[in-house]
Amino acid sequence: MTETAAANPYAWRREVRTPAELAAAGPGNRFVGWPYTRNTVAVMEVDQAAAVVLVGTELADRLGVPREQRIYLRGWAYAEDTWEVAARPSLSSSGAIAKAADAAFERAGVGLDSLTALDVYSCFAIALRMACDAMGLDPLDPRGLTVTGGLPYAGGPASGYVLHSTATMAGLLREGGHGLVTGVGMHLTKHTCAVWSSSPGGLLGDAAPVHIASPVEIVSLYEGPATVAGYTVAHARDGSPEKGILVVDLPDGRRAHAHVRQAELIAEAESAELVGRAVRLAPDGRVNVAVW
Incomplete structure (x- = not known):
């Protein structure tokens, strides 16, 4: 590119x-x-x-x-x-x-x-x-x-x-x-x-029907075991890591979001694959916090 x-x-x-x-x-x-x-x-x-x-x-x-x-x-x-x-x-x-x-x-x-x-x-x-x-x-x-x-x-x-x-x-x-x-x-x-x-033809038609898959239910607050489905680490403008952000699968098929706050865990998130990792969530106010 x-x-x-x-x-x-x-x-x-x-x-x-x-x-x-x-x-x-x-x-x-x-x-x-x-x-x-x-x-x-x-x-x-x-x-x-x-x-x-x-x-x-x-x-x-x-x-x-x-x-x-x-x-x-x-x-x-x-x-x-x-x-x-x-x-x-x-x-x-x-x-x-x-x-x-x-x-x-x-x-x-x-x-x-x-x-x-x-x-x-x-x-x-x-x-x-x-x-x-x-x-x-x-x-x-x-x-x-x-x-x-x-x-x-x-x-x-x-x-x-x-x-x-x-x-x-x-x-x-x-x-x-x-x-x-x-x-x-x-x-x-x-x-x-x-x-x-460069050549005419085809059929323009209308927009394709909107495709919306059946959504997975998201839980706001959750305490207990979970499995990482996807994640990232947010960084400040000076380049320093601020927090990890997880999307996790819950045992009952629902999902939740969670933060990772401990510096050593954030560092591990940037050096090892977390998808599939077993974690534990605990609410802290309006946010779930994950540890493993």
Whole structure:
């Protein structure tokens, strides 16, 4: 992604970086929420703008837009995952991405293997990984996952990034082919997929039916044993760890949130895999606190 951004004259960060440079925390690259450093997450503090003009064929003809310059929206779809992250049956997969992608490809009459280029929304690495899993796409696909360099490197004004990826894709497709542009909203909650093409066709239709999996019940306060389902460590702006944040499975199938406050346990959370770890929760005011 940094190589793509370096070749993009509109990118906000145009330095080629190695994976080790991006992942290693240090001065100028603090942890934001472990395991993500500043250089691996979206940069929104940018001075950028993009625009997309979408018209019908009749108006394009009247305006004299050359046919070889026209890019067509062949198919698109929208779906949602359960809003509360901890209430999602699976914390590591997205049924909504799969649903939106399948509907977009079906409407476009174009499959994943037929795509010339892709831009998968890239606010965090997990957004890319989940999208690849949902679509059956190899993260190391030789076509790459971005045409701009992605949110951490090309930059983008929040969800307005999709205007940049769409505009960049349009320029690429004037040489022919099909392209996929995806978007994400909230905490990996809202998902869009759009197939663009140098040739007309497909069926636009309406938005795909909203996909909401049956949510898992969340318990506010809980005392007793639990199992870690997912976690992170929040860091202060000076890079120091502040607290661990857990989502845990309870013995009865429900879930709860918990903080980790002890420094030695926070350090262990950043050095060992906690998912699947047995912990014990005890309420402290309005917050559950976990130890093991």
